Amino acid sequence: MKKLVLALAAAAALCGAGAASAQTAYGQIGTTGLTLGYAHHFSNFNLRGDINFLDYSRNFDAGSVKYDGKLKFSSVGLFADYFVASQFRLTGGLFLGRDKINARGVAKPGSDVLPGEWVEGEIRSKDVRPYLGIGWGFGPQAGKGLSFAADLGASYGAYSTDYKVSPGMQAYWGNDRVQKERRELDDEVSKYKWYPVIRIGATYRF
Template sequence: MFGGLGTTGVELGVAERVGGAAGLRMSAEFLKVGRNFESDGATYDTKLKFSSLGLYGDYFVAGGGFRLSAGAVIGTRKATGNAVATNGTLSINGSSYPAAGESVGAEAKFPSAAPYVGIGYGHHQPSKGSGFYLDLGVVIGKANTTLSPSAGIVAAAGQANVDAEQRKLQDSVDKLKAYPVLKFGFSFAF
């Protein structure tokens, strides 16, 4: 069994050696963080939420603890945000529009199943006892975005400007082709 923390949140799992240089792992990972702040005349509410199951195959190099890993991450991984105008305007597609009390929501949602590749150390214990592990890798896959302005924003800016802002948001998110993974934790073999 193992447990740790990282960029995918809190992790709990099991690992098993299945041969001289091979191992299998399964883990559940949970992350929920949020931040509220004010900037440029708007109040922002942002959240990052991951809830996923990881399935991994490990190849231990030279019989030690160093390993190459590949697998899949299955579940929900998304970032959401909402901006509410506090100074009476919001910017859509480079122009400011009257928006007192109006809001714009955004969501970036990663694929529900995505491949993982990485390197690491640990999960190699052939006998009982405790140890540690470290993972460094990436979950590959681009997020899809959704922009959800309130009706007053759509009326003021026009659907064409809202659509252009949606494309800009998706273009920005498309630059992130993988999510970085760094995990550290402790293991115990029975």
């Protein structure tokens, strides 16, 4: 997270070096989690930087297995907006930081394997992911005060996986079964390289 904050600070410093004085703070919610950001405005484009974060957990039962799922987003977004109309824009940029999904299933009493044995899988994004999209809001000519902003686009990058089992599960399944499950997870995740980015929120122009 320290690197992410430094990257955002560098972007803010770069924006501050520009000649234009209009600035906007914003907050959004969407598929990248909760977002807090800053935009610096020029004649027909913006430079923006934001922090995205989400830490969500959910536990649930399915048959004889108890599942613990975790979703954690932690990234910085650096963007350039080009306005083709007063508020409509084209946006390109980067997401820096790693998002991940983790799930662990633990056998409960009465299952086919020893209670307490577990299987765990994790999916992780790349640390750098380019972004392309369109959006509404942050227009350089907009007046001061509260307004609305929305983004629609996608980030690109392959995802990595990790698959682990407890020693007891390894002995129960055997190495061939474990390797098969690992390959199936990796093969399924490898199909997806584009992540949809949909965000809406409020802005405040100073």
